[in-house]
Amino acid sequence: MTTEQIIFLIVGAVTLLSALMVVTARDLVHAALWLVATLFGVAVVYTLLNAGFLAVVQVVVYIGAIAILFIFAVMLTRRQTSKDTGPAVNKNWWLGALLAALTFAGLFSLLQGWSGFSKTASAFPSGFDAVNELGLALVSPTGYVLPFEVASVLLVAALVGAVYLAFNKK
Amino acid sequence: MIPLSWYLILAAGLFSVGLFGVLARRNAVAILLSVELMLNAVNVNLVAFWRYGDVAQMAGQVFAIIVFAVAAAEVAVGLALVISVYRRRNTVAAEELDLLKW
Amino acid sequence: MSFWNDPLKAAADWLTGVFVGWGMNEVAAHVLVVFLGVFVLIMILMVIDILLVWIERKVVARFQDRIGPNRLGPFGLIQPFADIIKLLIKEDTTPDGADKVVYNLAPMLSMMSVLILWAVVPLAPVMTGVDLNTGLLFIIAAGSIGTLSIIMGGWSSNNKFSVIGAFRQVAVMISFEVPMLAVMLIPTIFAGSMGVNAIIQSQDIWYVWLSPLAAVIFMIAAIAELGRAPFDLSEGESELVSGFNIEYSGMKFGMFYAGELLHAFTFGGFWGILFFGGYRFFGLENVSFIFAILILLVKAMIGYWIIMWVKYTMMRIRIDHMLAFNWKFLTPLAFALVIVTALMNALMQGAPAWLYVAGMFLSNIVVAWAALEIVRAAGRRERERVEGVKVVEAAHH
Secondary structure: OOHHHHHHHHHHHHHHHHHHHHHHOOOHHHHHHHHHHHHHHHHHHHHHOOOHHHHHHHHHHHHHHHHHHHHHHHHHOOOOOOOOOOOOEOOOHHHHHHHHHHHHHHHHHHHHOOOOOOOOOOOOOOOOOHHHHHHHHHHOOOOOHHHHHHHHHHHHHHHHHHHHHHOOOO | OOOHHHHHHHHHHHHHHHHHHHHHEOEHHHHHHHHHHHHHHHHHHHHHHHHHOOOOOOHHHHHHHHHHHHHHHHHHHHHHHHHHHHHHHOOOEHHHOOHHHO | OHHHHOHHHHHHHHHHHHHHHOOOOHHHHHHHHHHHHHHHHHHHHHHHHHHHHHHHHHHHHHHOOOOOOOOOOHHHOOHHHHHHHHHHHOOOOOOOOOOHHHHHHHHHHHHHHHHHHHHOOEEEOOEEOOOOOOHHHHHHHHHHHHHHHHHHHHHHOOOHHHHHHHHHHHHHHHHHHHHHHHHHHHHHHHHOOOOHHHHHHOOOOOHHHHOHHHHHHHHHHHHHHHOOOOOOOOOOHHHHOOHHHOOOOHHHHHHHHHHHHHHHHHHHHHHHHHHOOOOOOOOHHHOOHHHHHHHHHHHHHHHHHHHHHHHHHOOOOOHHHHHHHHHHHHHHHHHHHHHHHHHHHHHOOOOOHHHHHHHHHHHHHHHHHHHHHHHHHHHHHHHHHHHHHHHHHHHHO
């Protein structure tokens, strides 16, 4: 057991536990806060994978914007008179649980038969700067400039759509 | 070093938990929260394959970033829909939104 | 003398040697030394924080033509320590119906979001916690933890006023993050790196000369991010009592308060780092790391003083005006400035230094002038519209 492995096991356990709390918590604000914990765990996993830039972006985008947006939405859609009383899950929840368990088992058995399943990472080539490479890949015409631009168009469209939908027409 | 399998199992676990949330939760906001979990699982997979494959190929990280953008767009539109529905129907429980089932 | 060249490494090596000498595992010793380093840094910051309370009270007193704390100790220096003792022995209340875990977690997160910022601050050329190559993004990320702490505190207090205060504050913080992130790209363009230390190292000419407008926008966005006047809507004593922290008492309130002061000081420091050369001052930083730390602290203090100056001379702006100011003026201006700077940088790649600086400076002035002209024209149209309506009304009477 190396230090890295111990860190991964702790972080992975925390991430999965918080994810379970997200889908089972009765209070939706709690669910959103558990989501924040999960996202932090995923950010740590990114750092373990030497993707520091993605880890920071994860915190900025997911925790700074998406989780806050969720908390806002929960507060705006809560009935003032009575808190959401009914059960947190619908009556077919066992079917969902079964399907989720089957998905996990299927993925696991599928991956176990794959030859590259337990391979370890090679060290970075010397002088390799992942952030630099990522930036170049995002803007170079031979790289991924088109998906990048399409993503920005998607964001603008989503922004316009969200404003239109949520705008309170008086 | 951590073998690739650990990351893949973590991602599969996250994905399954998110899938359970999407199928079982009543509240529409909670369903969106679970979708976020599934997107994160996908991202863990993408970044892990980038790290364990050829690191000079940045496709994994680039698509992780595009998933970020898609997630942000999805949340913005999804929550706007939820709020809009809440204004009309005064509920966000997914099973009570059954106007099309007549 | 290795200590004078690289004090952190020398001290860490010495301590690790001592721990290993006691029969400790090498990895464990290393981890312990890092923890000790973090602990010492936080202790120093907390002492600075206590002194900031005194400085803030003295300065506000001067602005308001008073003397300020002057009873305990010389110049009232002991006053903040007495205040802390008072806060510590106050009754620690938790409101009925509060969400206890979230309620108690919020002040800690608030303090943490500030302390974590110092991980990337280079105190001297060789003294930095971690030299992240994504340092500037890290600053924004830490700010989002602060946002989270505010909404947690406001929601869990189970109080209408605190929720409204938290809503306003969070709306302001996530809005002003956008121009802040945009102007942070400008030092990144100049330095070619997002690392804080690399930005300082490349400032042979202070970036404030290259981009004065960016410095101003950063300061405005930082003040909004801090939630200080004129952007302190979350407090709004006259309508909201005190904002998201109404229900907090004793040291929990103290942590919000101390966090805010240290946050202001830290952003003063970042202002100095991004636009005024950080620890650099005409080569003095190379003499000894002590000078470098002193220079950085003085620059941070000057930035902090400007934040206080604005706070105690400006009036609070209404929330809709403030959000309109951000989304309709500051954000487009910041993005326009980034585009112009990137274009100018590409155009003047091979130009001599003086031409580069002059071109950058002039392009900033032009962008600022154009923005102000557009706002002036819009203001005139608005005034004519409103006055036109008045004329019509007068005719009816």
